[in-house]
Amino acid sequence: MFNYDTLSSYVKKLAKTNYWQTLYASSKEAPSYKLFKNDTNFTCLQIQFINELGYYSSLYMDIAMGEVSEIVVNNEIYEDAYYYYKLLNRKREIQNKKTPQQQAPTKHQSKGQESVVGKSEWVFTKVKG
């Protein structure tokens, strides 16, 4: 019996193997290729494994596209660092794309002060009669 970190490491190692990557790619195309005995009601560990399969599939794609050198799969520290850097860049890109209005934090209006920001332009009135 090993600890959770070791188990997670084994999950990662399995997910990046050629066997599981091929099965993962095939299972997306043809339902006859099954990853597990059960088709539904997955355990937390199985869901974690599916996430890792997806991650490594995207990592191998990045390597094939020349976005990163293949030494990235040499160890988990490289993989994690690359993923972290990619995520950080994506966050920065999203942040840069936002308009200044979107970036500014919404200020709470004090009592009696009418707020225009975020107010619906639609006015619903009760029809009398």
Added chain:
Amino acid sequence: MEENTLQDKVEKIKQDTAELDGQIETEKLLSDNSSEFDLEGVVYRVNKPSFEQKQTVNKERMKKLVSLLKDQEQLLEKDLIALYESRGISIAELDTSLDALRKRREDFAEKLGKGLVEKRDEKDLEIYKKEIEKVIVEQDALLMQKSALLDSSIESQINVFVYTYLAYLTLEKRVEEDWVKAFDTYENFLKSDETLVNKATWVTTFVNRTEVPVA
């Protein structure tokens, strides 16, 4: 020199075998939503908990929580932290150190990630990798220290109880062609073979974690 080389080879084979065993065990855990294992000639399995079992565990968790809260000798995490503080042991300081380490790790990870994208020489990348490895060792030591200090808290006890109880609920044994509940009561489960209790709880904790709320 010759002896050292042989010793190294033996160590390497041992490590490789343990690694292979670990991967086989993990593949077995992944193959289905119920995990089978043999113990002294009996085949057991731990199933993914059903909705009803999760409800039962939640009910038992609350009962246990109330009983621990009624016991004046038991302490909540916040009270235990205050008690440690009065004895000169600061959990807040541990948290500050952990936070600083996390930031340092993120900083090195960003540099390493950038280096990988820029396809820098592996020698340069190794520098960052070694720094991250150092941080991980420090983080692990502090986390273990914190976990050991808070081990007796009510929250920590509830955590252990939830997974042990869930193991009892979901553990079955094979009798001829049928699967039957392994133990009729939680108390009998706890009284049984320690290896079985540990194994069933281990599978439950790692395979079915996040299935039920803990403390």
